[in-house]
Amino acid sequence: MAGLASSKISSDFHSLLYTSYTQNPSSRSKFRKSIYFPSALIDGQGATSYSVRSRQMNHVKCGMKAASSIVDPSSVSVVDELKSKEWEIGALKDELAATQGIRIRRQPPTDPPLHYVGPFEFRLQNEENTPRNILEEIVWNKHVEVTQMKEKVTIDSLKKALESAHPPRHFIGALKASYLRTGFPGLIAEVKKASPSRGVLREDFDPVEVAKAYEKGGAACLSVLTDAKYFQGCFENLEAIRNAGVQCPLLCKEFIVDAWQLYYARTKGADAVLLIAAVLPDLDIKYMLKICKMIGLTALVEVHDENEMDRMLAIDGIQLIGINNRNLETFKVDISNTKKLLEGERGEKIRQKDIIVVGESGLFTPADIAYVQEAGVKAILVGESIVKQKDPTQGIRQLFGKDISS
Numbered sequence: 001m002a003g004l005a006s007s008k009i010s011s012d013f014h015s016l017l018y019t020s021y022t023q024n025p026s027s028r029s030k031f032r033k034s035i036y037f038p039s040a041l042i043d044g045q046g047a048t049s050y051s052v053r054s055r056q057m058n059h060v061k062c063g064m065k066a067a068s069s070i071v072d073p074s075s076v077s078v079v080d081e082l083k084s085k086e087w088e089i090g091a092l093k094d095e096l097a098a099t100q101g102i103r104i105r106r107q108p109p110t111d112p113p114l115h116y117v118g119p120f121e122f123r124l125q126n127e128e129n130t131p132r133n134i135l136e137e138i139v140w141n142k143h144v145e146v147t148q149m150k151e152k153v154t155i156d157s158l159k160k161a162l163e164s165a166h167p168p169r170h171f172i173g174a175l176k177a178s179y180l181r182t183g184f185p186g187l188i189a190e191v192k193k194a195s196p197s198r199g200v201l202r203e204d205f206d207p208v209e210v211a212k213a214y215e216k217g218g219a220a221c222l223s224v225l226t227d228a229k230y231f232q233g234c235f236e237n238l239e240a241i242r243n244a245g246v247q248c249p250l251l252c253k254e255f256i257v258d259a260w261q262l263y264y265a266r267t268k269g270a271d272a273v274l275l276i277a278a279v280l281p282d283l284d285i286k287y288m289l290k291i292c293k294m295i296g297l298t299a300l301v302e303v304h305d306e307n308e309m310d311r312m313l314a315i316d317g318i319q320l321i322g323i324n325n326r327n328l329e330t331f332k333v334d335i336s337n338t339k340k341l342l343e344g345e346r347g348e349k350i351r352q353k354d355i356i357v358v359g360e361s362g363l364f365t366p367a368d369i370a371y372v373q374e375a376g377v378k379a380i381l382v383g384e385s386i387v388k389q390k391d392p393t394q395g396i397r398q399l400f401g402k403d404i405s406s
């Protein structure tokens, strides 16, 4: 794979971290926190922009020392040094995220009630171990799920599987081609059975049938929900669609909290993944962008507000930004959010950087499409309005008010 050689350090470093993790179960709870570090090591930047600068610079120096000895991946001292720093770095985790305006806590402060404990609005604000909103609840559960999956499927086995994986399809290319062909924003059509906000959207749900109907209707790309607990999705759906001869590039719609998931998604047939800025601090975004590049995945970086957009515009290498019109903390949908985040200087910067913007969620009519297109999007991500139709091909026709299939 093209990027592999140039990313030797990051690759070795990554394996090293995973080796340390998998071979030493006692370090597991601490290991998760080390994810902040690799990005600082890989690109040597990023960590200086926080208010906790001086403490971090100490960590960065230690990290650099560790990185320099990565030449010998079997070096025990590197593993020890990393382990000894993990706790300290982890201690900064929420502090770091908070400096970027991130409200979502990646894990509960202590042991969580991961189950639903009543409507959010009736909970006390200071119930520390209770998720504050649905996004936080999803993320906490995802962490537990991924931790268990990582024990069964090692990163090394995923890397091996990638050696024989099919080359990824060009996600952004497909969106651009569709825009040029139809004059409408390229459609990423979502294969979604259910959602926490809308419940079951399609009772008789056959993912391959829906995917084929979308492709027939002129979708440029498909988005496949793989989260089981909240969206009734699964990776088998992604694999099945990939193996059914569907040509559209596939976005794995997951809540990514760990780089392991990127490798996993790629082995299951994903061409692209979603990175949610409300969940991932800048260092994680940078780190994961590098892994994506290395393994041939396109990253769709999702924002919902001005702060998240500004954070993402300050990061180099982002080619695709999704503006979610749905607030994942409250479920409120407002398509004027897309317009708001593309106005003025932000829109200017997006054009300068040649970033493709995807308008996401709450799009139902040709007027909605015209509205977000006017605001500047070149692509749209649509689920509910088309997946609910008996014939999703017709759903696309109704959405655009026109046949866009040829």
Ligand SMILES: O=P(O)(O)OC[C@@H](O)[C@@H](O)c1c[nH]c2ccccc12
Binding pocket: 190, 192, 253, 254, 302, 324, 360, 361, 362, 363, 381, 382, 383, 384, 385
């Ligand atoms: O069904 P809708 O309103 O057309 O929305 C699709 C898509 O934007 C939405 O499913 C979505 C956007 N970002 C997400 C993040 C996770 C899960 C789901 C999503």
